[in-house]
Amino acid sequence: VKVTYISTTGEKTTVEGKAGDSVMQTAVDHGIDGIVGECGGSMACATCHVFVDEAFLAATGEKSDSEEAMLEGAASDVRPNSRLSCQIRLSDALDGLVVQVAEEQM
Ligand code: FES
DSSP: OEEEEEOTTSOEEEEEOOTTSBHHHHHHHTTOTTOOOTTSSSSSOOTTEEEEOGGGHHHHOOOOHHHHHHHHHHOSSOOTTEEEGGGOBOOGGGTTEEEEEOOOOO
16 A cells, blocks of 8 residues: 655655554654654544545545544644544555645644
8 A cells, every 4th residue: 555745845755554554653664754653543642643635535534523633632734634644544445645744743
C-alpha cells in the first residue's frame, strides 16, 4: 500500500506501508518529519495531525467523536480534511493515499 506524505515545505515522500498499519505508524517507521505519534496512537496528542487529500477523503471514512474532539482541542489549523493519522488504517482501498503533514502541534 503506497502512501505519499507531503511535508510542510511541499516535499513529497512516497513509502510502502503495510495494510493494517496506521498512517501514523507508517510515517514513524519511515522517519517522516512532522508526524511524531507521541501518544502511540491513543488519540491523546494530535502530533499525528494530517490533511487528507480530497480524492481519498471518502475512502478514509468518518472521524469518530473522540477524534473530532481531540483535533479541536489540540490541533492548530483544523480543516475539514483534518485527521489524526493514527486513526487511519491502511488498506488496499487506500493505495496511493496522499496526506499533507500539518504544521507543528502544541
Ligand atoms: Fe497521538 Fe495520533 S498519535 S493522537
